[in-house]
Amino acid sequence: MTSPADLEALDRRHLWHPFTQAEEWDAEDFLVIESAEGCWLVDARGRRYLDGVSSLWVNLHGHRRPEIDRAVIDQLGRVAHSTLLGLASAPSIELAARLASLAPGRLSRVFYSDSGSTAVEVALKMAFQCCRQRGEGQRSRFVAFTDAYHGDTVGSVSLGGMDLFHGIYRPLLFDALRAPYPYCYRCPLGAAPTTCGQACLGRLEELLEREGRGVCALVIEPLVQGAAGIVTAPEGFLAEVARLARRHGVLLVCDEVATGFGRTGTMFACEQEGVEPDFLCVAKGLTGGYLPLAATLTTDEVYEAFRGPYEAHQTFYHGHSYTGNPLGCAAALASLDLFAQDRVLEGLPAKIDRLRDGLARRVTPLRHVGEVRQRGLMVGIELVADRETREPYPPALRMGRRAILEARRRGVVIRPLGDVVVLLPPLAISLEELDLLVDAAADAIAAVTEGVA
Numbered sequence: 001m002t003s004p005a006d007l008e009a010l011d012r013r014h015l016w017h018p019f020t021q022a023e024e025w026d027a028e029d030f031l032v033i034e035s036a037e038g039c040w041l042v043d044a045r046g047r048r049y050l051d052g053v054s055s056l057w058v059n060l061h062g063h064r065r066p067e068i069d070r071a072v073i074d075q076l077g078r079v080a081h082s083t084l085l086g087l088a089s090a091p092s093i094e095l096a097a098r099l100a101s102l103a104p105g106r107l108s109r110v111f112y113s114d115s116g117s118t119a120v121e122v123a124l125k126m127a128f129q130c131c132r133q134r135g136e137g138q139r140s141r142f143v144a145f146t147d148a149y150h151g152d153t154v155g156s157v158s159l160g161g162m163d164l165f166h167g168i169y170r171p172l173l174f175d176a177l178r179a180p181y182p183y184c185y186r187c188p189l190g191a192a193p194t195t196c197g198q199a200c201l202g203r204l205e206e207l208l209e210r211e212g213r214g215v216c217a218l219v220i221e222p223l224v225q226g227a228a229g230i231v232t233a234p235e236g237f238l239a240e241v242a243r244l245a246r247r248h249g250v251l252l253v254c255d256e257v258a259t260g261f262g263r264t265g266t267m268f269a270c271e272q273e274g275v276e277p278d279f280l281c282v283a284k285g286l287t288g289g290y291l292p293l294a295a296t297l298t299t300d301e302v303y304e305a306f307r308g309p310y311e312a313h314q315t316f317y318h319g320h321s322y323t324g325n326p327l328g329c330a331a332a333l334a335s336l337d338l339f340a341q342d343r344v345l346e347g348l349p350a351k352i353d354r355l356r357d358g359l360a361r362r363v364t365p366l367r368h369v370g371e372v373r374q375r376g377l378m379v380g381i382e383l384v385a386d387r388e389t390r391e392p393y394p395p396a397l398r399m400g401r402r403a404i405l406e407a408r409r410r411g412v413v414i415r416p417l418g419d420v421v422v423l424l425p426p427l428a429i430s431l432e433e434l435d436l437l438v439d440a441a442a443d444a445i446a447a448v449t450e451g452v453a
């Protein structure tokens, strides 16, 4: 076994970490995670940390769940991988049927890929090609929202609206039509949320009236924009967006990569407003946080637009080497079984309330907390230099990062989005562990923003 110190040195020498500035990584006393159990991570030096962001929003039932472990091991005893190009496999078939039965509306076709980015990329290409093949070739553009995040491949980055991540690539990207998302704390229209009457919907309506005939699809993160800073939309926003898209003949793509599988309190976020999209993209929680697997669900109507004689070239020419990987599908099936066995959705309201109470008691009163946003077990705590004026901290102060490093000293692993401290625990977290998470976050924020030890 390589010693912890050697692992750290080799990491510094050879790894390139995602979304990570080398200058900061070099200076950081980072953790090398060696094992995990339940909601706890254990590092190579034997220290234990609460996994406060579900290993980047993927874990649902805790780590090393015997049921999922067993399903993957059983599948390994049969075959680790076989292709879906020209062949079929039992786990991918069973999972497709299960997803179709869980998904809202008429979503009955499942196309597999490997990550949230590719799930969105697939939806984009399908929607575009679908319009062409239905004789609606003029529908070639996409509508996406301000501050949207749909992944890191070039197509999903084109939909992205976060200048920090996406700005430099603009010359490479296709141009999406942009509608304002209701980030009410910092309204993109400068309106007051209490009196605006959801003016952002008016903007979307105008946009669709002007450009709608040229639009093939509208892409939205339903209820919550994740990477933007856990930005929660007001009630009714999603339903109205869906209605507007429908009225203009625009296909609706719900990117539930972050919100899917219980995160917002229901299996899928779009259920909460009775929305039935034409495409549903899932990834992160699909395998319970075990393996990289993603799916793009769509309707038979869309599927049928690709049918025709081979020489008509209406096939969807897209697929990845590991599409529908049987290990991933087996993990996903076991994860979905756990939803029933553990009565996961039934247990969420008590956890969501406990989290809300804890935040109201410990976090909201802090002097440099501008806003606390929560939907289900997704929480964003926005730190500000001045609560009255909502003035942000200068980015160079790295307050969000400092807060999470402080939380780590208190035994909790979390990760910020800029100066938004994110709490996004596994659905399986206990009430006591939730208290611990909130206390550590509150103490850490107080320590870095108020100098309270």
Ligand SMILES: *Cc1c(COP(=O)(O)O)cnc(C)c1O
Pocket (backbone or CB within 6 Å): 114, 115, 116, 117, 118, 120, 149, 150, 151, 152, 221, 226, 227, 255, 256, 257, 258, 259, 283, 284
């Ligand atoms: C994380 C995320 C993605 C990208 O998923 P990856 O698996 O990281 O490629 C896409 N959309 C949303 C809403 C996400 O939160």
